[in-house]
Amino acid sequence: QPQPQPQPSGDFNRFRNKLFTIRASESENFKTEVNLVFDQLISENYLNHSSISREDVCSLLVQACRLVQLNQEHLVSKMCQLIHHLLNRLQVTVDEQSLELLLSYCIRALQQCNSWTHVEILQAVAALVYGNGPRCQKFLPDLLGKSGILLQLSAPTESDVDLRRAAVYCMANLCLSVPGQAYLEEQYKIVSLQTFLNVLRNPKTPEVDDVTVCKLLQNALKGIHSILNAGRINLTQADQLGTLLAALKTYMFYGFPGVNIEVPVVLYPAPLPQYEGSSPIKEQTGSATNTSKPVGHKKKKSRSKNKKEQLEDEKEDHSIKAQPEPLRQPENGTPRGENNAISLQGPKNYTDNIVPSLDGKETSNSFYPAWKKINSSDSEYSDTEGGIQSKLRSLQGKVRQGALACFLSTIKSIEKKVLHGYWSSFIADVPGIGSPQAVSLMTIALKDPSPKVRAGSLQVLSAILEGSKHFLSVAEDTNDHRRAFTPFSATLASSIRELHRCLLLALVAESSPQTLTQIIKCLANLVTNVPYNRLKPGLLTRVWNQIKPHTCFRDVNVRVCSLTLLGAILSVQAPLPEVQLLLQQPSSSGLSSSGSGTPHRHSDAESWRKPQQGANREREKEIPESPVQELCWLIQLCISIITVPKYEHYSDSDTGTGTASNSYEASPVRVEALQVLALLVKGYFTMAQTSLLELEEVACLCMEEQDPSIQLHGARLVEEIGSGIVQQHKPDSPIPQCQRVPVTQVVTFWSRMLNGPLPGALQNDEHSTLQTSTCDAISSILPEAFSSLPNENQILCITVLLGLNHSEHPLVKAAAVRALGVYILFPSLRQVSKPSLLYI
Numbered sequence: 001q002p003q004p005q006p007q008p009s010g011d012f013n014r015f016r017n018k019l020f021t022i023r024a025s026e027s028e029n030f031k032t033e034v035n036l037v038f039d040q041l042i043s044e045n046y047l048n049h050s051s052i053s054r055e056d057v058c059s060l061l062v063q064a065c066r067l068v069q070l071n072q073e074h075l076v077s078k079m080c081q082l083i084h085h086l087l088n089r090l091q092v093t094v095d096e097q098s099l100e101l102l103l104s105y106c107i108r109a110l111q112q113c114n115s116w117t118h119v120e121i122l123q124a125v126a127a128l129v130y131g132n133g134p135r136c137q138k139f140l141p142d143l144l145g146k147s148g149i150l151l152q153l154s155a156p157t158e159s160d161v162d163l164r165r166a167a168v169y170c171m172a173n174l175c176l177s178v179p180g181q182a183y184l185e186e187q188y189k190i191v192s193l194q195t196f197l198n199v200l201r202n203p204k205t206p207e208v209d210d211v212t213v214c215k216l217l218q219n220a221l222k223g224i225h226s227i228l229n230a231g232r233i234n235l236t237q238a239d240q241l242g243t244l245l246a247a248l249k250t251y252m253f254y255g256f257p258g259v260n261i262e263v264p265v266v267l268y269p270a271p272l273p274q275y276e277g278s279s280p281i282k283e284q285t286g287s288a289t290n291t292s293k294p295v296g297h298k299k300k301k302s303r304s305k306n307k308k309e310q311l312e313d314e315k316e317d318h319s320i321k322a323q324p325e326p327l328r329q330p331e332n333g334t335p336r337g338e339n340n341a342i343s344l345q346g347p348k349n350y351t352d353n354i355v356p357s358l359d360g361k362e363t364s365n366s367f368y369p370a371w372k373k374i375n376s377s378d379s380e381y382s383d384t385e386g387g388i389q390s391k392l393r394s395l396q397g398k399v400r401q402g403a404l405a406c407f408l409s410t411i412k413s414i415e416k417k418v419l420h421g422y423w424s425s426f427i428a429d430v431p432g433i434g435s436p437q438a439v440s441l442m443t444i445a446l447k448d449p450s451p452k453v454r455a456g457s458l459q460v461l462s463a464i465l466e467g468s469k470h471f472l473s474v475a476e477d478t479n480d481h482r483r484a485f486t487p488f489s490a491t492l493a494s495s496i497r498e499l500h501r502c503l504l505l506a507l508v509a510e511s512s513p514q515t516l517t518q519i520i521k522c523l524a525n526l527v528t529n530v531p532y533n534r535l536k537p538g539l540l541t542r543v544w545n546q547i548k549p550h551t552c553f554r555d556v557n558v559r560v561c562s563l564t565l566l567g568a569i570l571s572v573q574a575p576l577p578e579v580q581l582l583l584q585q586p587s588s589s590g591l592s593s594s595g596s597g598t599p600h601r602h603s604d605a606e607s608w609r610k611p612q613q614g615a616n617r618e619r620e621k622e623i624p625e626s627p628v629q630e631l632c633w634l635i636q637l638c639i640s641i642i643t644v645p646k647y648e649h650y651s652d653s654d655t656g657t658g659t660a661s662n663s664y665e666a667s668p669v670r671v672e673a674l675q676v677l678a679l680l681v682k683g684y685f686t687m688a689q690t691s692l693l694e695l696e697e698v699a700c701l702c703m704e705e706q707d708p709s710i711q712l713h714g715a716r717l718v719e720e721i722g723s724g725i726v727q728q729h730k731p732d733s734p735i736p737q738c739q740r741v742p743v744t745q746v747v748t749f750w751s752r753m754l755n756g757p758l759p760g761a762l763q764n765d766e767h768s769t770l771q772t773s774t775c776d777a778i779s780s781i782l783p784e785a786f787s788s789l790p791n792e793n794q795i796l797c798i799t800v801l802l803g804l805n806h807s808e809h810p811l812v813k814a815a816a817v818r819a820l821g822v823y824i825l826f827p828s829l830r831q832v833s834k835p836s837l838l839y840i
Contacts (some may be wrong), residue, residue, distance in 0.1 A: 073114060084120070103136065126173045130173040189227055201253065214398070224406045248404075404456035410461055426441050426500075475530070475531055492597060527572055559669050560669050641665050699715075699753070703715060756797060762804070
């Protein structure tokens with residue numbers, strides 16, 4: 001029989017009660033007894049601490065403060081360790097009365113005790129103020145005032161780096177905002193932010209080890225992040241925004257393999273990139289030139305290309321040439337040569353290969369990701385020092401991740417028009433021939449060894465791109481090379497092309513599903529905001545061809561984002577001639593590995609759809625060989641996702657039972673596929689009308705399902721089909737009469753809908769949004785078709801809409817009124833020739 005484990009609450013209460021029986025004195029017995037109780041309380045693991053109340057913890061800590069005098073410095077240090085341990089391990093936030101007593105005690109201890117105790121005292125202060133910032137207002141002058149303790153201990157002049165790190169950590173916890181409570185006053189926010197920026201400028205002295213520096217930088221970045229998340233802060237005075245952005249750009253590349261960057265102390269808004277003192281290539285140009293001949297005779301190691309990389313190679317008629325190179329440990333810290341730049345020293349022997357850009361130019365910086373090379377046998381780290389170096393790399397990655405998180409919060413704290421002034425500082429332009437590629441967010445996304453950091457850089461890039469349509473609208477390609485200068489519109493267009501190139505390279509190289517999701521989201525944001533009608537065609541074609549394989553990816557989130565990206569392509573400045581050509585590619589051209597074909601429904605990547613192959617064979621027999629009548633691959637893809645059951649689970653994030661008979665794709669994927677169909681019908685109806693019967697079947701199937709989200713988007717698909725038909729039959733429509741959807745086919749479509757799922761959706765009072773969308777759908781009936789519908793269908797439409805005028809939901813009521821307003825304009829109803837309709 002296993003022995004029962006002692007209850008933590010029992011041991012805690014026993015030691016707590018013992019502490020209350022001790023009387024304060026200066027005797028050695030007292031010090032020994034108190035020290036023993038403190039040690040016992042600290043040694044407990046508190047794995048099951050749910051029975052330990054907050055009140056008991058607070059009363060114990062208050063009693064400890066009353067027992068220990070400030071001249072008993074060893075006990076003061078041990079008591080502060082106890083405060084830090086209990087509050088962190090038990091995840092307790094002390095009450096206001098206890099906070100006042102304990103914080104006052106710690107501040108007096110900092111003022112009176114020797115410096116060797118200060119690190120433990122500051123750790124206790126940090127634990128006390130965590131989540132309690134709004135309750136510390138009366139102590140802020142002592143902590144953050146002109147001669148405040150935290151300001152003195154966090155200053156660059158502080159020689160003890162551990163003490164400085166503890167003070168910065170304490171200040172960062174003090175700046176943490178609590179929802180629904182007052183925050184620090186503006187003066188203390190500014191002082192704290194300036195302190196954190198000073199730490200970022202001067203983090204290291206020669207005798208400090210790199211691990212401690214990383215922890216110091218993490219604390220400073222955590223504090224900046226808390227200040228920025230607390231609400232809008234005025235960053236426009238005294239170059240504060242430029243100083244912050246310069247520091248964040250510096251630490252985005254901290255410990256980055258192969259990068260040696262010097263960023264100005266202040267970044268200013270500028271249409272062109274500001275000077276950076278060094279780049280990944282600049283310092284190595286001479287050595288690379290001198291050693292070019294020997295390198296040429298060496299046997300290069302080749303890496304095996306997967307299908308996606310071959311797809312890119314064959315489409316662009318160039319290959320990404322990269323050989324595994326041993327990465328060297330970057331020199332850590334930020335030594336400063338002069339006062340006009342912040343420098344991050346990296347390895348001196350790093351060289352990049354050449355990758356052609358989208359416009360055919362060669363750039364001198366390879367974006368083949370360095371993180372792919374780290375696990376090679378030529379690793380930069382030996383086995384003996386691997387543990388230390390691994391820890392250092394991890395900490396450096398967290399610093400980069402913290403800098404990116406701060407940048408993301410900065411973007412949310414400032415106006416877009418202000419942010420776009422710094423576009424060239426973070427998003428690279430296509431470099432000229434022979435010139436180095438400037439480091440940018442895409443350098444991180446392509447080369448950082450940490451998936452979390454890569455994902456963070458893509459989140460930042462997405463935030464910059466979001467809402468940038470007005471800024472990017474001036475971009476335009478120009479063929480006039482006789483100008484004495486390059487206009488800003490051409491520079492911006494070049495930057496857009498470079499973004500496409502780098503993101504597509506990242507799409508090919510990325511292996512982490514989470515980071516891959518961020519890449520695709522970033523591409524969708526880019527596509528949504530770029531004025532493709534002002535640029536040379538070809539960009540969307542590359543995106544289109546590269547995203548196809550990801551519609552069959554194992555992870556459900558990647559599949560959803562891939563469909564979202566396809567929807568963004570369909571909705572941008574529709575109809576675009578380039579997209580029309582892409583949609584004309586028939587489904588039979590297949591999901592080839594060349595990158596230029598279209599998805600094939602019989603590919604191995606989709607073999608998990610069990611019933612699909614047989615169904616497609618039957619469809620191939622029915623469809624004529626003429627490519628004009630063949631289903632568009634995108635329509636067939638979406639129909640397959642929506643209607644064909646899955647054979648088995650395709651990823652851990654999928655939902656459903658996994659049986660072939662009743663398990664469809666995950667609901668988010670099906671919803672996204674329905675939205676893609678709706679966007680295709682809305683923007684490219686003339687191409688979708690050849691599949692009208694298939695779309696009708698899909699809409700009926702979706703509206704008959706139990707899932708309200710599937711029903712809702714099925715109704716929206718019906719609305720888009722109806723609206724497209726109405727637009728096509730308008731008198732001023734440029735579509736010839738012979739190419740329009742015949743009225744008889746429109747009547748058949750609406751008869752099927754009105755005799756099928758539409759009435760039930762209109763009367764579904766449990767889902768008002770579904771009712772609203774269904775009202776909008778039946779308001780899109782073609783007037784000529786409405787008059788040809790059977791009387792009972794016409795009466796049904798009008799009767800249900802009249803009933804919905806009394807709905808309790810205002811949106812449903814408004815949609816019903818709008819639909820009736822449309823019906824009033826129908827010639828057949830205005831003439832009122834049918835007695836049954838006149839009666840209504």
